[in-house]
Amino acid sequence: MDRNAFVEVMNDASGMLEAGLAQEALARLAAFDDGLVVAPEPKDYGWIVSYRFRSAFAAGDYAQALHLAEHGPARFPADIPPATMATMYSMAVEAATQQELPDSAVIMADRCIELRRAHGEHSEVLMAAMTACTLLGDLERHDLASRYAQLLITEGVGHDDYRGYGYYALCAAIEQGVGGHLIDTLRAGREWLESQDNEFARVALEYLQSAPALQGPLAVNLDLADPLGNGVPLSDPLSEGAAAEPPASAAPYPPANAAPYPPANAAPYPLGNGAPLPEAPSPADSMQTQYLPVGDGLPPAAPGPQQPPPEQIAGGETADALMDANRPGIAAAAYRALIDDAIGTGRPDPLIMGKATLGMLTALIFDNRVGEAHSVWVDEQGPTYLGIWSLENGQTSVHDAIAYNLVAAFLHSLSTGDPNAANHAVDALMTRNVEWAYENDPQVVPAMINTWRRHLLEIHNGEPAPEYRWQLTQAEQRWGHPVPEGGLYWMRPYRWVVDWV
16 A cells, blocks of 8 residues: 555545545545555554544445444454554444444444443443433433443442442333333432432432332433433523524534444453343454454654653543534533543643543533533633633644633623723633634635624623624624524544644
């Protein structure tokens, strides 16, 4: 394989994905892949396969993405790092449920969990189980989802949000008549549920208290089609002062990379009920295709600035993929888990902390949890303070700094304090953002100006006095064209890589 051609293709595909051109990236990679006549180095081919998966997923070609995750490449051996493969399997759960293939979703979730477990990534195990539980619940396959709910309860000790969601999902299974064997598990959790103050635990406790015999219809109105509430439209901050509305035309977040396959003889993990995981299909069951071997977890060596730990990069890309799949509630938990993991190393990487904090703030806003986002933003004691510091002190890309400015301006606009101070803060942030847009992406200048205008309307509960909109007026006059009203503008995150120093 021509090494220069390989580098050119990977750079092209990466840039296309960053620009939201997933179909083009997929076509570019497929043409290069199909044209190979000699087996490349397994690590190089692993990058081709993982990026082809990413492109297929982002383009909505879920059948191709799922086939790659289930069967691996048919032509040449590919060596993909475990963290990358685990992410791929996690995304493949979504690809399977998009096609209403619950059995495939279970296989993908189990492979992801096995790999995360094998590498000691406990929070990622819980996140993968929560994702599978939610997506299978969306398909009304609560019989399958309850397996992951039990895992969250059994292994979620010390991770209250995950564990609370496990009990919440049990309620859904019992209500649907497929969880009779789970009644004792739910009852046994009463004392723990009473000690908790998270939303999922509260709903599960209310269900338990309102139907002690757990017979008949639920007294609690659970939305089983959307247990996390992610499908509820965001409210308009101009009318309710609550949460931001992502523009319908906004480009999707870029998907994450890929995920790993456990050895065929890997020992099954217990779910608490003694049920082992289904065995991985043999090559004979997979049309003689070659499975992806687990690599050494290290990306190809390349000159340049020091990069964050690859397993943390994979965690960030997984969280971004959940945002792309319109799962902000789970994404927020994934970003929080990444922050905790980085802090747990004793030497948190500033890029990881900054990007994870930015992602969590955005996810909370998109999940209509603006009050929680504001609490994170102003917290000077918790680990996210380091993330805010990183964002405000050049430890991330300029792209992410501008994305953070949009988040900060939105939160300033909802301030109940001094409107003069809020107006000044929004003016300073949005002036920088408009200048950046003129230099880097002129087509978004109107969206930036419209967002600026909406923030001032919010601060002043209507049209501000001329002295408060002077800087906005200057920006409107500079643009020289009418700026139509629209939703707030948000930016997709930059890649989890240091290539901007």
